[in-house]
Amino acid sequence: EAGVAQSPRYKIIEKRQSVAFWCNPISGHATLYWYQQILGQGPKLLIQFQNNGVVDDSQLPKDRFSAERLKGVDSTLKIQPAKLEDSAVYLCASSLSLDTQYFGPGTRLTVL
Amino acid sequence: AQKITQTQPGMFVQEKEAVTLDCTYDTSDPSYGLFWYKQPSSGEMIFLIYQGSYDQQNATEGRYSLNFQKARKSANLVISASQLGDSAMYFCAMLDNTDKLIFGTGTRLQVFP
Numbered sequence: 168e169a170g171v172a173q174s175p176r177y178k179i180i181e182k183r184q185s186v187a188f189w190c191n192p193i194s195g196h197a198t199l200y201w202y203q204q205i206l207g208q209g210p211k212l213l214i215q216f217q218n219n220g221v222v223d224d225s226q227l228p229k230d231r232f233s234a235e236r237l238k239g240v241d242s243t244l245k246i247q248p249a250k251l252e253d254s255a256v257y258l259c260a261s262s263l264s265l266d267t268q269y270f271g272p273g274t275r276l277t278v279l
Numbered sequence: 280a281q282k283i284t285q286t287q288p289g290m291f292v293q294e295k296e297a298v299t300l301d302c303t304y305d306t307s308d309p310s311y312g313l314f315w316y317k318q319p320s321s322g323e324m325i326f327l328i329y330q331g332s333y334d335q336q337n338a339t340e341g342r343y344s345l346n347f348q349k350a351r352k353s354a355n356l357v358i359s360a361s362q363l364g365d366s367a368m369y370f371c372a373m374l375d376n377t378d379k380l381i382f383g384t385g386t387r388l389q390v391f392p
Contacts (some may be wrong), residue, residue, distance in 0.1 A: 198378065209283075209370050209382030210324070223379065256322055260380075267314070268380055270324035 169193065171271035173259050179277045185247035188274045192240070192261030198222075199236055200268060201244050202258040210258055216242065246276075254278045281306045283371050285383035292361045292390055299346070300356040300386045302371030312374035313354040315345065318385070319367040327369075330354060361390045 172191040202210035215223040218239040236242040260268040282305040292298040346355040
């Protein structure tokens with residue numbers, strides 16, 4: 168069974184530029200999550216989708232971050248414009264509802 | 280508020296020895312799940328083991344076991360027979376009844392020969 172796929176693995180941008188990350192969850196997993204992990208900390212949930220609907224986006228900085236999950240499968244997370252403090256690893260995870268979350272390899276973003 | 284606490288920023292263990300990584304949690308919900316994840320330097324979070332709040336027995340998965348003490352609100356991870364490949368960050372996490380996973384700050388484990 169294929170795991171959660173993410174791309175790109177690494178991205179370096181300058182502040183005020185925009186960036187997008189892509190995630191393909193495990194087949195059949197209805198729930199998809201985006202986490203932000205700042206160096207030295209545990210992951211923090213940004214947004215949770217159930218199929219293509221948003222369940223929780225209370226910690227998503229909506230002035231600059233946006234996410235969508237078209238057709239209830241793949242998802243993209245966008246940052247526009249990026250700030251220095253957005254430098255982090257962005258992790259995508261998926262699960263059957265109320266079950267173990269399986270994570271992708273993450274995208275390491277560096278904002279200069 | 281729900282919270283996970285990992286008080287050990289770093290741990291060292293010799294190869295083939297056992298090691299215990301501490302985790303305490305705080306919640307008022309009667310139903311919750313506890314997880315341990317391993318994060319190698321590559322960055323991926325690897326699921327290790329799960330314990331449900333109503334499970335009567337401690338969870339085990341190969342060399343990993345979870346020492347679940349509900350009254351003390353602790354869920355320590357025990358790794359037996361440590362291997363060099365076990366060197367990584369380890370995160371304890373709790374799944375609340377809204378399907379939100381809350382992570383601790385992690386413990387860096389280093390296994391030496």
